[in-house]
Amino acid sequence: xxxxxxxxxxxxxxxxxxxxxxxxxxxxxxxxxxxxxxxxxxxxxxxxxxxxxxxxxxxxxxxxxxxxxxxxxxxxxxxxxxxxxxxxxxxxxxxxxxxxxxxxxxxxxxxxxxxxxxxxxxxxxxxxxxxxxxxxxxxxxxxxxxxxxxxxxxxxxxxxxxxxxxxxxxxxxxxxxxxxxxxxxxxxxxxxxxxxxxxxxxxxxxxxxxxxxxxxxxxxxxxxxxxxxxxxxxxxxxxxxxxxxxxxxxxxxxxxxxxxxxxxxxxxxxxxxxxxxxxxxxxxxxxxxxxxxxxxxxxxxxxxxxxxxxxxxxxxxxxxxxxxxxxxxxxxxxxxxxxxxxxxxxxxxxxxxxxxxxxxxxxxxxxxxxxxxxxxxxxxxxxxxxxxxxxxxxxxxxxxxxxxxxxxxxxxxxxxxxxxxxxxxxxxxxxxxxxxxxxxxxxxxxxxxxxxxxxxxxxxxxxxxxxxxxxxxxxxxxxxxxxxxxxxxxxxxxxxx
Numbered sequence: 001x002x003x004x005x006x007x008x009x010x011x012x013x014x015x016x017x018x019x020x021x022x023x024x025x026x027x028x029x030x031x032x033x034x035x036x037x038x039x040x041x042x043x044x045x046x047x048x049x050x051x052x053x054x055x056x057x058x059x060x061x062x063x064x065x066x067x068x069x070x071x072x073x074x075x076x077x078x079x080x081x082x083x084x085x086x087x088x089x090x091x092x093x094x095x096x097x098x099x100x101x102x103x104x105x106x107x108x109x110x111x112x113x114x115x116x117x118x119x120x121x122x123x124x125x126x127x128x129x130x131x132x133x134x135x136x137x138x139x140x141x142x143x144x145x146x147x148x149x150x151x152x153x154x155x156x157x158x159x160x161x162x163x164x165x166x167x168x169x170x171x172x173x174x175x176x177x178x179x180x181x182x183x184x185x186x187x188x189x190x191x192x193x194x195x196x197x198x199x200x201x202x203x204x205x206x207x208x209x210x211x212x213x214x215x216x217x218x219x220x221x222x223x224x225x226x227x228x229x230x231x232x233x234x235x236x237x238x239x240x241x242x243x244x245x246x247x248x249x250x251x252x253x254x255x256x257x258x259x260x261x262x263x264x265x266x267x268x269x270x271x272x273x274x275x276x277x278x279x280x281x282x283x284x285x286x287x288x289x290x291x292x293x294x295x296x297x298x299x300x301x302x303x304x305x306x307x308x309x310x311x312x313x314x315x316x317x318x319x320x321x322x323x324x325x326x327x328x329x330x331x332x333x334x335x336x337x338x339x340x341x342x343x344x345x346x347x348x349x350x351x352x353x354x355x356x357x358x359x360x361x362x363x364x365x366x367x368x369x370x371x372x373x374x375x376x377x378x379x380x381x382x383x384x385x386x387x388x389x390x391x392x393x394x395x396x397x398x399x400x401x402x403x404x405x406x407x408x409x410x411x412x413x414x415x416x417x418x419x420x421x422x423x424x425x426x427x428x429x430x431x432x433x434x435x436x437x438x439x440x441x442x443x444x445x446x447x448x449x450x451x452x453x454x455x456x457x458x459x460x461x462x463x464x465x466x467x468x469x470x471x472x473x474x475x476x477x478x479x480x481x482x483x484x485x486x487x488x489x490x491x492x493x494x495x496x497x
Contacts, residue, residue: 022483028135034158038147041114042100044185053098054079064164074195076184084177090497091177093206096157097186100149107473116147141480148475151468155477156212159485174493190446197453208419209458218466219298222427222435222488225460230359231444232407234369237352239399244337244346257351267379273314275329277375283362293437294321324442328358365407376400411451419457430491
């Protein structure tokens, strides 16, 4: 009997899924819609073009009966679209960004990165241009559209829009009220949006928040990300003589600050990659339940390391996903006073390390910086936040300047939250298998302050292919991801919250 119901449930799920499949004609219209939007350049420094992008989205949502509002900001306006289907229903706020990264035309395999090109890959791995008329026949999910912002973030914009259009044509009403915010400067730290947090907090108010940005797992299976790490930066400077000195005259006499800095940095991590700073990982616990979720994400360490070109990984956590549950300590740059093209035979007067720290919910930005500062003091350094005075140089054997930023803290929605479980179950039913669940993504999205300000359950639903060349030349969207993304959006829109 149990087997009978299992088979029945499986058949039901397949039936529901087949009923929502997008035929080639519907997909062709969506691809051409995507082509139309991607053809509008979206670099924030070009205000007129950005307003064209905003106007394109405005008209598309007004055609669906949404109210649209332009919210003035410190720079470009934000677009808010909303529709109340029933005042008694919950409200979900969706987030997209409408701007794109700068382009270097010389490194693109097409003359204009803002003129979309449809391509197919041949047996040698070469991407060859297809005529757009190819869409009139059978559409291959492995074809791709190449253009700036084709994936990041205009593909998700089109996915949700197409799902709403499809549901309206079928006279199917979403099961919750909808708000959608379009950020015009995400690639430039979301300065426009972040300047409005207090001013438009009521307009952003919702019960749940879904961010549709970033790539899905590289298996291209439906993916849910429950959080992302934050970031804070700092710099450490050590000192030698007041001016750079001739290495012939003063080598063996004047201390080189690079060695002092190297010793200090070496004291912060062991050869397994573990941070040795006191209490750096305090409060972080990986329970058996959490570990099971982290292990469920497809991962082959040998293949992963081969792709990265490394012999082995650091030993923070049992696997890649577990490593992301801890704060990092990364030295992103080391330099001295001489930055010219040709080397000089000098003992530099200072050495500087620029550091970034990725944060998790258990670690606060300023607390982590304070732990680093205390560690520097424990190594015998006199710590200051400026260059040393002559008196300080004569008084202290070891001096370090330490400066830090304000940082962006992380966010994470509990895996067991009702919102998270509901969306996961919805995608499981729609695709007849559980989605990939990412507890924490490694990167930091600029809108985390908005997430923390709203203080509502938040999920990131990434839908574009991992190998989309995001931020790089030849950015692209895989047609299969475009097709699947529409189905993901349609499934989410149909769930009762």
